Structure formats: C-alpha cells, structure tokens
Amino acid sequence: MSGRDVVLVGCGRLGSAILEGWLKTGAVPPERLIVLTPSPKPASEMARASGGRVNPPLDQLASAGAVVIAVKPAIWRAALAPLLPHLAPDAVMVSVMAGVSVAATSEGSGGRAVVRLMPTTAVAQARGVAALWTDDANAAAVGRALFAPIADLVELADEADLHAATAVSGCAPAFVQAFVLALAEAGAAKGLSLDASLKLARGALRSAAATAETGEPLEALIDRVASPGGVTRAGLDAMASGGVSDLAAAAVEAAIRRSREIG
Numbered sequence: 001m002s003g004r005d006v007v008l009v010g011c012g013r014l015g016s017a018i019l020e021g022w023l024k025t026g027a028v029p030p031e032r033l034i035v036l037t038p039s040p041k042p043a044s045e046m047a048r049a050s051g052g053r054v055n056p057p058l059d060q061l062a063s064a065g066a067v068v069i070a071v072k073p074a075i076w077r078a079a080l081a082p083l084l085p086h087l088a089p090d091a092v093m094v095s096v097m098a099g100v101s102v103a104a105t106s107e108g109s110g111g112r113a114v115v116r117l118m119p120t121t122a123v124a125q126a127r128g129v130a131a132l133w134t135d136d137a138n139a140a141a142v143g144r145a146l147f148a149p150i151a152d153l154v155e156l157a158d159e160a161d162l163h164a165a166t167a168v169s170g171c172a173p174a175f176v177q178a179f180v181l182a183l184a185e186a187g188a189a190k191g192l193s194l195d196a197s198l199k200l201a202r203g204a205l206r207s208a209a210a211t212a213e214t215g216e217p218l219e220a221l222i223d224r225v226a227s228p229g230g231v232t233r234a235g236l237d238a239m240a241s242g243g244v245s246d247l248a249a250a251a252v253e254a255a256i257r258r259s260r261e262i263g
C-alpha cells in the first residue's frame with residue numbers, strides 16, 4: 001500500500017474523526033487522501049486545505065491502495081457501486097461499519113480483500129482504540145498501517161467477536177458518558193448547581209481516563225480511590241447492590257443483538 005492513495009468514503013461522525021486523526025498524525029499524507037462526501041464537512045475542508053482531494057473525478061481512484069468505508073451499514077452497497085469500476089483489483093476495502101461481515105463486504109466490492117475495524121471516535125485525537133479482524137494478511141497490514149497511528153489496536157481471533165468488541169469499544173464511550181451524565185444529574189438532585197455538577201463529573205471522567213492510561217489494573221485503580229470503610233466504598237457497594245454489572249451486561253447484550261441484526 002506504501003505510496004498509494006487512500007480513499008475515505010463518508011465523512012460523518014466517524015469518518016471525520018478518522019480524517020482528523022490522520023491529519024493530526026500525518027499517518028496518511030494529505031496529498032494521498034481522497035475524501036468522498038455528499039456534503040462538505042469541517043474535516044473534509046481541513047483535508048482540502050492541506051492538499052487532500054475532495055470528490056475528485058472518479059478516475060483518480062485507480063491509484064488507491066485502500067478504501068475506507070465509513071458510511072451507514074444500510075447504504076454501503078449503493079455508495080460503493082459507482083466506485084468499483086474505478087478501483088484497482090488489489091485495492092483493500094477497510095470497513096469500519098458495525099455488523100457487516102467481511103464476506104458480505106468482499107462480495108459487494110468485487111471480491112476484493114477486506115479488513116474490518118471497530119474504532120472509537122477518539123481516533124480524532126489519535127487516542128482511540130480499535131478492534132481489528134480479517135482473514136487476509138495483506139489486508140491486516142493495511143488496516144494496521146491506517147489505524148495504529150490513531151488507535152490502540154486489539155486484533156481479534158474470530159470475526160464473530162466483533163459484535164461484542166463493538167459493544168465494548170465503538171459504543172462504550174457513549175455508555176460511559178451516559179453514566180457520567182447520570183452522576184452529574186444525581187449530584188444536582190442533591191443540591192449542586194447543574195453547571196457545577198457537570199463540571200465536576202466531567203473532571204472525574206478525565207481523571208478516570210488519565211489514571212486508566214497508566215495501564216494499571218482497573219481493580220487497583222478502584223482500590224486506590226476507595227479507602228476501606230470510606231465514602232467511595234459506600235457508593236461502590238450501592239452500585240453493586242443496584243445491579244451495575246447487570247446494567248453493563250444488558251447494554252452489551254442489546255448492542256450485540258443490534259449489531260447482529262444489522263449484519
């Protein structure tokens with residue numbers, strides 16, 4: 001893939017985040033970037049200003065070594081169809097779509113090799129995490145080259161694991177943020193102004209993320225905050241008896257079910 005162009009199909013929430021990450025890190029030099037987007041987006045305009053091509057004539061796709069599919073699972077076939085006649089037979093399809101299998105993606109892209117990734121939108125800050133699966137060694141190398149600079153990669157042993165990986169990575173920032181919002185609202189219900197409570201809760205989220213980045217086990221991090229017999233332990237016990245594990249399991253189960261339906 002070295003030296004070949006990279007096509008990004010879709011510049012929505014995740015496509016823009018990927019593009020921002022590449023521009024920030026230089027993982028894909030702007031002059032090698034081709035962005036296909038029905039409407040201009042801040043990230044696509046940033047790519048254009050840096051020398052990337054936005055919606056160029058489709059014959060420019062001939063030199064692409066990779067095509068990142070970042071559109072909704074419901075429309076990917078229609079989005080890809082007009083591009084296929086212009087792509088080299090060895091262009092690797094890089095799918096970040098939830099639910100859509102390698103076999104279906106390959107079948108819908110003229111039998112080309114496919115790698116699937118499930119990233120978080122923190123790829124924009126080059127601090128994402130992404131699960132990766134493929135059955136093709138060259139496609140794996142392409143997926144790593146594009147995403148290792150913007151995310152920690154977790155390579156899965158089995159494609160079926162991508163459903164659970166989607167729940168625990170792609171979706172999970174929203175699950176964590178929903179919990180933090182609920183904490184802030186609970187603080188406000190106990191007399192804090194909502195502004196103050198939100199600021200404290202967001203700071204707690206940032207603090208949790210910063211300590212988690214040390215790589216220490218989560219149990220050790222929890223123990224460092226929770227003094228025996230102290231205030232945190234009382235809250236953690238209330239969370240356990242309120243079913244926090246069941247709640248997490250329900251969120252993961254529902255996300256897996258939806259991911260399977262989409263596929």
Ligand SMILES: NC(=O)C1=CN([C@@H]2O[C@H](COP(=O)(O)OP(=O)(O)OC[C@H]3O[C@@H](n4cnc5c(N)ncnc54)[C@H](OP(=O)(O)O)[C@@H]3O)[C@@H](O)[C@H]2O)C=CC1
Pocket residue numbers: 009010011012013014015036037038039040070071072073075078079080096097098118119120121170171
């Ligand atoms: N959001 C997330 O956190 C994550 C998303 N994903 C996956 O990423 C994919 C995109 O999701 P998300 O970014 O949230 O969705 P968005 O709806 O935000 O983005 C999809 C984009 O596709 C564009 N689009 C529509 N038709 C075409 C076309 N023919 N050619 C090029 N672009 C087109 C739309 O353009 P326009 O805006 O101009 O209509 C839109 O901006 C999904 O498959 C999802 O499963 C995976 C992990 C995380």
Ligand SMILES: O=C(O)[C@@H]1CCC=N1
Pocket residue numbers: 098166170171
């Ligand atoms: O909600 C979704 O369908 C996508 C997939 C993972 C995160 N966002």
